[in-house]
Amino acid sequence: MTPQSASVEAGRGLLPQDLRAWLEQHADALDDGSLDAATVLPRLAAAGVFRQGVPEARGGLPGTDIGDAIEAVSQVAELSVASAFVAWGQRVFIEYLLRSPNTALADAWLAPLLGGEQAGATALSNAMKFLSGIESLQIGAREAEDGQWVLDGRMPWVTNLRVQGFLVAAAVTAPDGTPAVVALPHDIAGLVRSPDLSLLALQSSNTAALDVRGVRIGPEWLIHPDAREYLPQARPAFAGLQCGLSIGLARRALLAAAQAGQGQASRGILGAPLEALRAQVGALSDSLIEGVRNGRFVAEPWALFEIRIALADAANQAVQLELQASGGAAYLRPAGAGFARRWREAAFLPIVTPSLVQLKTELAKRQARLAAGAAA
Incomplete structure (x- = not known):
């Protein structure tokens, strides 16, 4: 079994047993916010989750690549999507620095x-939508007399804004009109964090809004001067790591469905759909990792969008199969607590930015362009 196809069902993977046990024990508390969100990041870091796929010379684990990073997020999501959401934000921010020409910032x-010790938050979902023409950038910059940029705007939904300290990546319209990518530290004057958003699930993820009120930055905080050049290169890792949430949740729900049904579900009427969906998730996961590894999705982002949509749909189907296999037990407390959490986690997957509706809209536009070209 290759690293990218390992799962909780096989009883092996990239996560140490102490982290797996901790996530399993606290999954419900991490979802409803009754466990301090500050505990998540150090646990994941101690297990080496963020070092997967980072070059050894930059502090990463030897012999790993971006596929291992996606698999690590997937395995966290098998146990807690709230924790995987944090892992995604942190690892994506690390990826931004690895790809930045500003080596001093990365160092x-x-x-x-x-x-x-420091949280990394990605507020570039707005920028990813900007690339596709879905919306305009939400932060503007003007140049001050001393040459610094003065930023104003808002980031309405950002995860991993750890109150103990964070850096957030944001896309801004530079004074000359070029979209740029910058990093903002939590304690810079004018950056105001809201209280945690009241989410339906994933509460221990330090998700909040940020107001940007006259924030002044110099070139030392510039991740890249041109988002149009930078983001298409970073998007496969951004979306690929995000897909880990769907992969992990689908795996765990399918396992729970098989265990709940035992003979009835595994060999009876649910056996065939369970096996078919398990194979589909495995194939999609392998295609995702292969495409991110070989760079295919830089030139063909629509193929990545299709996989993201299919994986989110598969996770929702898996939760439905778990409900059918469990029957009334899934609706009882406390026996059904794990299912109820996975139901809420599955509801998040279609709306995490870019949402499935936005991705399907982009795919429909592409189909319309291809049809118009064929007809010309």
Whole structure:
């Protein structure tokens, strides 16, 4: 079994047993927010989750690549999507620095990010939608007399904004009109964090809004001067790691369905759909990792969108099969607590930015362009 296809069903993987046990024990508390969100990041860091796929020379684990990073997020999501959401944000921010020409910024922050002392938050979902023409950038910059940029705007939904300290990646319209990508530290003047958003699930994920009120930055905080050049290169890792949430949830729900049904579900009427969906998730996961590894999705982002949609749909189907296999037990407390959490987690997957509706809209536009070209 290759690293990218390992799962909780096989009883092996990239996560140490102490982390797996901790996530299993606290999954419900991490979902409803009764466990302090500050506990998540250090646990994941101590297990080496963020070092997967980082070059050894930059503090990463030898012999690993981006596929291992996606698999690590997937295995966290098998046990807690709230924790996987944090892992996604942290690892994506690390990826941004690895791909930045601003080596001084990366050199200054990679070590505390990899070690979990500093949180990394990605507010570039807006920028990803900007690339596709879905919406405009939400932060503008003007140039001050001393040459610094002065930023104003808002980031309405950002995860991993750990109150103990964070860096957030944001896309801004530069004074010359070019979209740029910058990093903002939590304690910079004018950056205001809201209280945690009241989410239906995934509460221990430090998800909040940020107001940007006259924030002044110099070139040392520039991740890349041109988002149009930078983001298409970073998007496969951004979306690929995000797909780990769907992969992990689908795996765990399918396992729970098989265990709940035992002979009835595994060999009876649910046996065939369970096996078919399990094979589909495995094939999609392998295609995802192969495409991110070989760079295919840089030139063909629509193929990545299709996989993201299919994986979110598969996770929702898996939860439905778990409900059918469990029957009334899934609706009883406390026996059905795990199912109820996975039901809420599955509801998040279609709306995490870019949402499935936005992705399907982009695919429909592409089909319309291809049809118009064929007809011309």
